[in-house]
Amino acid sequence: MAALGAAAVSQVEAALARDDVGALSAAISALGMRLGAYYDWATLKHGQQARDLLAMAASAAAPACVAALLGAGAEPNAASPSDGNTALHCACSSAGSSTARIIALLVRAGADKLLPNASGATACDLLTQETSQVKIGASGALEGLSRRFPP
Secondary structure (H helix, E strand, O other): OEOOOHHHHHHHHHHHHOOOHHHHHHHHHHHOOOOOOOEEEEEOOOEEEEEOHHHHHHHOOOHHHHHHHHHOOOOOOOOOOOOOOOHHHHHHOOOOOOHHHHHHHHHHOOOOOOOOOOOOOOHHHHHHOOOOHHHHHHHHHHHHHHHHOOO
């Protein structure tokens, strides 16, 4: 697992916050980051965690970046060595206006809705832990996708 310096983290976070695929691509190239590699990533909610680029983009609610990373070959079921969370777990635990879209992108790319993390929680479990309207909308999207894309 690679550690990212503060400058690198802020460069990647800025690109993800803007959902700017070009800036993310430039940051990945400049920093020598790789698809499938895990990086130490600090979040306010979860503290220090190992995350791959796809999970970082899903956590940041950056659908264009998620789509670009999937298109580049990112593995939607890659589980973090620190907590077992996949990009789908990260998307389901991050409420935002693009949560449903990110869930749809990940499920269509083959993300396993029933894959448990290290605590035994599936992405669906994480989605239902909060009851904000955004989460309810995303939950409906995941249910709808479950009917269209059964396991």
